[in-house]
Amino acid sequence: MEPILSVRDLTIEYAARRGKVRAIRSVSFDVRRGEALALIGESGSGKTTLGLGIVQLLPSTARIAGGSIVYRRYSDTGQPMRETEVLTLKDADLRRFRWAECAMVFQSALNALNPVLRISDHFADTAKAHRYLSGPRQGAALTERSRHLLSRVRLDPDRVWRAFPHELSGGMRQRVLIALSLLLEPQLLILDEPTTALDILTQRNIMDVLKELRTQLDFSLVFISHDLSLAAELADRVATVYAGKIVEIGEVYTIFRNPHHPYTIGLIKAVPTLTSDKSELTSIPGSPPDLIELPSGCKFHPRCPLADDHCRREEPELIDVESGHRVACWRWQDARAVLKAYQV
Template sequence: MSLDMNKVVLSVRDVSVSYLARRGRVRAVSQVSFDLHAGETLALIGESGCGKSTLNLALIRQLPKNASIDSGSIAYTYRDGRTVNLLDFDKTAMRRYLWSECSMVFQGALNSLNPVLRVSDLVYETAAAHGIGRLEAQTRALKLFEQVRLDAKRVFNSYPHEMSGGMRQRVLLALSLLLRPQIVIMDEPTTAVDILTQRSILDVLKQLRAELNFSVIFISHDLAVAAEIADTVATMYAGEIVEIGPVNDVFYRSRHAYTLSLLNAAPRLSAGAETLESIPGSPPDLIEPPPGCKFHERCAYAQPICRTTPPPMVAYNNGAGRAACHETARVLADARHKA
């Protein structure tokens, strides 16, 4: 897909999020910055607990009560060109923003749908909250259900338990597009489904994105899924984006040691199981994180400077990508060798 690189719909700058715990403040997201362009799919990859879901809850201001956005800005640009900082929105403004400008497909389709409501009830409730009448809402929903390859009329009148997991996931995708938002955030949408259903969901998502030109933030621990769906990939580790760039650069010409470690730990059809490499150790304590690079205690490339000095984000490929690693040259050489 060709992207409108001149239009940035979401500009995130230096966003930090922390949770209040018994031992102190957990720095779950630290100084995260990125731009999301019109029609672009950005995949966030990384181990569980690295901050992917927390970041996306921050983007829609839906963090739990013990969490806070400590710094940064989240600038959203409307279709008419107006730009606002979402951190300045009150609850009323955020309610208007959610679903109509940015929607989210949460992990776990069964838990995301109210079991005592028909799909039609969910459609009407969502539409009514944004001033859309029942007839218009039904017309939009039926068309979207057809676009995600469902029996539209049957699904419209169904309860969640009357549908399979894959059907429920596609219903959620359709509902997320009901109010024609510019951005859809998807949190592990293919985790609990079989491989054939996963294939179907990804095909539907790519088709809808091509037709409707919305932007996607796609959270995934499945590198193969991220490689297929994304235009841009951001690697998160211990609350930080340590590398971000075009999908082929990140996956085949990695500049950060953690990105390369993730790729080496993922199974490939072209390689035997004996070639898999585990990542030693555990992620750092985010209440008292180590000095220097947060990955240095687990990193095969670590040098003395890595233990004392946080690496700066350095641009590559004419600014298309960025990585925060002191050993970029060595990592890149090994990535090219293994590609």
């Protein structure tokens, strides 16, 4: 499948009082047309920074220290139309890219709606800001499309359209935001922890909506989460992120059935399942590294039961271990041996 986004050697740093936070370190990956790619990892591993870097909405303390992000637009019939280097986009072009090509729903999205505006105004403002559907029939067409999107995310347009955000539940607001992000028909949608603040039933509902939307509408998805079970449900491919780097990436089935990085194995084995015995549950020892003073060599070595001198000395790069499955670990062939060491 053709890539719509190619991220290469992307490096992002934050300036903090204590020094330089190396949040994303030379990350490379593709997002393919129509696929859902899940980025998973512990808190602070750099997932949100990566998403914000793609849509160029990083805070002013952040700096892109290197790399490139190439976005490719395809026609409705799947023909490649044009290529854009996102990092060089400015002003109107960048604003257009952000909504019409690639939209992001933020991690703290539940507070993202303006409390004094009705839901209808949010759709109208977004359309106006991006000159979407200009012309004499703009109002009617916009209302029709917006209400259609609201019903796609399983909201009753009659109930929601004139409502203020405070009149809606958290799950309803999250669904409004997903509908709003799809207004300008982006090719790529980035969802940062879309269900985290929600109860389990509402979470279920949002997941069903996302699955439905993916079959009905033609967009690629980057799904950021620390919840592996949600990633497994929605994603075609999964990438695990550790200390600002992708350490393993592959088809969802491969990553869950045959993981090769000790960190990925630790993440998977820490998730309880209905059929797993309590004694099968494991946890990764230690905590994520300080991104200002990173360990030498492989950044996972202080927590890895397999770490040896080579690991402590030199950082491994992602290599192909089988078709479409890439791992950054010197000892990927022995990785299953870590299971015993993780046992709780």
